[in-house]
Amino acid sequence: MKAPFSICGTAFHAPKRGELEILSDALIEVGADGGIDQILKPDHPHYDERKSAARASGMLRLLGDGEYLLPGFVDLHIHAPQFPQLGKALDAPLEDWLQKYTFPLEARYSDRAFASSVYDSLVGTLLANGTTTAVYFATRHLDGSLVLAETCLAKGQRAVIGRVAMDDIHQCPDYYRDASPDEGIELSRQFIQRLRALPGNGKALVRPAVTPRFIPSCSDRLLSGLGELLEAEACHMQTHCSESDWAHAYVLERFGKSDTEMLAEFGLLTRQSILAHANLMGTSDFDLVQAKGSGVAHCPLSNFYFANAVFPLRRLLDQGLHLGLGTDISGGHSPSILDNCRHAMTAARALHDGVDARLPAARRGAAPARIMPSEAFWLATAGGGEALDLPIGLFREGMRFDALLVDVNAPQSNITRADNDGLPDIFQKILCNAGRPNITSVWVEGRCVS
Numbered sequence: 001m002k003a004p005f006s007i008c009g010t011a012f013h014a015p016k017r018g019e020l021e022i023l024s025d026a027l028i029e030v031g032a033d034g035g036i037d038q039i040l041k042p043d044h045p046h047y048d049e050r051k052s053a054a055r056a057s058g059m060l061r062l063l064g065d066g067e068y069l070l071p072g073f074v075d076l077h078i079h080a081p082q083f084p085q086l087g088k089a090l091d092a093p094l095e096d097w098l099q100k101y102t103f104p105l106e107a108r109y110s111d112r113a114f115a116s117s118v119y120d121s122l123v124g125t126l127l128a129n130g131t132t133t134a135v136y137f138a139t140r141h142l143d144g145s146l147v148l149a150e151t152c153l154a155k156g157q158r159a160v161i162g163r164v165a166m167d168d169i170h171q172c173p174d175y176y177r178d179a180s181p182d183e184g185i186e187l188s189r190q191f192i193q194r195l196r197a198l199p200g201n202g203k204a205l206v207r208p209a210v211t212p213r214f215i216p217s218c219s220d221r222l223l224s225g226l227g228e229l230l231e232a233e234a235c236h237m238q239t240h241c242s243e244s245d246w247a248h249a250y251v252l253e254r255f256g257k258s259d260t261e262m263l264a265e266f267g268l269l270t271r272q273s274i275l276a277h278a279n280l281m282g283t284s285d286f287d288l289v290q291a292k293g294s295g296v297a298h299c300p301l302s303n304f305y306f307a308n309a310v311f312p313l314r315r316l317l318d319q320g321l322h323l324g325l326g327t328d329i330s331g332g333h334s335p336s337i338l339d340n341c342r343h344a345m346t347a348a349r350a351l352h353d354g355v356d357a358r359l360p361a362a363r364r365g366a367a368p369a370r371i372m373p374s375e376a377f378w379l380a381t382a383g384g385g386e387a388l389d390l391p392i393g394l395f396r397e398g399m400r401f402d403a404l405l406v407d408v409n410a411p412q413s414n415i416t417r418a419d420n421d422g423l424p425d426i427f428q429k430i431l432c433n434a435g436r437p438n439i440t441s442v443w444v445e446g447r448c449v450s
């Protein structure tokens with residue numbers, strides 16, 4: 001069904017962090033431009049009349065028993081070129097993993113045909129898992145990175161995409177680095193301008209991001225030039241920040257300051273910046289991120305492999321930082337944001353429930369640390385949208401209609417039904433056990449894309 005249309009049924013969303021709102025039998029009217037025009041509850045005086053009119057014109061999608069509408073998921077941090085590596089090569093720490101597996105793989109994206117076949121498969125997989133917006137690192141290749149943007153446009157996925165800038169001769173191999181700071185800045189500029197001008201991108205479904213890979217892979221001149229580019233182009237920015245012991249210590253040793261402080265000095269922290277990981281940030285770093293209005297992409301699954309630390313999610317939710325979730329493919333081995341909701345809850349639980357006076361200090365956690373399913377869901381939806389400063393992630397008039405339909409009765413489903421399940425129970429079961437077979441329709445900008 002093409003917009004305009006109406007969809008009527010029960011929707012779950014989390015307009016505020018930690019607050020699940022259940023819209024029972026809501027009538028959601030999606031306008032021709034793909035936005036939410038109006039949401040009518042059953043007690044609205046025109047509810048019956050508008051529902052009947054939509055039905056009469058063949059523009060009503062009535063949800064059946066066991067079908068629930070959710071806002072589309074936002075993946076705040078993912079490496080598109082690493083998709084062929086999903087689920088393997090996780091035997092090494094970050095610094096070795098980059099050199100041994102990841103840079104050789106990313107170097108292959110000078111080949112347009114290879115890029116196109118991987119990106120086609122990746123974007124299809126993400127949409128089928130309910131990811132309606134993805135914030136992608138591509139590679140350092142200009143053409144290959146534009147192929148990713150073209151693929152998102154063709155398949156209808158909302159995206160923020162960065163051509164990866166990396167020129168440091170010590171951290172980047174000869175076969176995979178920008179030849180100079182000037183080249184890194186110029187290719188980044190061309191990428192931003194060409195992406196914005198792509199045919200079919202008039203509504204900016206796909207947006208560019210200035211993307212220094214991380215401070216260790218960039219020279220000072222590249223970082224300051226990218227800061228100037230960011231100011232000139234007023235676009236998003238993404239990078240890795242304080243991810244692991246090695247990455248964090250490397251920056252401290254090079255500058256005598258933390259990653260966060262240096263990113264701010266280079267002009268790279270803005271309201272549209274997304275910092276991946278942030279595991280080893282200190283209190284003053286988090287305060288600085290908050291003061292700049294930047295967001296953090298929490299990547300719980302990847303953190304189990306590379307971080308050497310547990311992200312203090314509870315504390316930052318309470319502090320009010322802009323926060324969302326990232327799969328961090330392929331440091332994270334799942335393409336699913338729902339999976340990452342579960343890993344976020346598990347990591348937070350481990351931190352919380354480790355508190356036991358009989359345990360040695362090194363094995364004790366730091367309660368209160370756990371998070372609730374509604375908080376994980378907020379991160380996956382409204383939190384991600386807020387971090388990106390985009391009108392997505394919840395059902396409200398004026399927001400874009402990016403959504404997914406979950407059928408708890410779908411064949412191959414792992415969701416159990418009990419006769420005493422209320423709607424809050426069903427929501428928790430979806431969050432814990434829904435998978436790709438349950439996600440039966442996905443919309444972006446009101447268009448059915450999966």
Ligand SMILES: O=c1[nH]c(=O)c2nc[nH]c2[nH]1
Binds near residue numbers: 243328
């Ligand atoms: O998880 C990560 N994946 C990467 O590709 C990367 N590059 C720098 N730092 C990184 N961390």
Ligand SMILES: [Zn+2]
Binds near residue numbers: 077079240276328
């Ligand atoms: Zn990453």
